Amino acid sequence: MSEITPDLVRHLGVLARIQLSDDEVTQLTGQLDAIVDNIAKVSEVATPDVVATSHPIAMSNVFRPDEVGQTLTHEQVLQNAPDAADGRFRVTAILGEEQ
Template sequence: MSAITRDEVAHLARLSRLALGEDELQRLAAQLDQIISAVARVQEVAAEEIPPTSHALPLTNVYRPDEVRPSLSPGQALAGAPAAEEQRFRVPRILDEEA
């Protein structure tokens, strides 16, 4: 595979409206060439028999049935609260009226 040139990087920089210096153009040309080579190697993998997957291992959701269970009453839930008002936790105001 041919290496990406400094001129190609400069062209891409112009299209992207990026101001790159000469040293940046050279460095990016080398880095982009490595990235393109890595992508080309991945594309060479023989994957015709491999089905597309989103995970390496099969995943199965585990559901449990919904069951009504006893829960805390409002009084029990608020028993340990530092402040309560109208069966709610009372907290300091964090937003102004304007928000």
């Protein structure tokens, strides 16, 4: 027995302020009914014995040790900057002069 009816789809369209044609109502009725049926199937399987998962494969973060490497000097960093002042990049103000 179908839980989703064309009248329900039209009502949901009104609530969502979406104008639906008769063809869209027919199509959405079938699609939403299939979704509700699939959710019901999952609900049957989801018992306290089944552990909830967010991903089918166990995942873990892969970390590497933080090691200090070779770094650039201030001169190297700023050598291709269009404009620099006092050892920093100089950029055009975008928020106005009150900053």
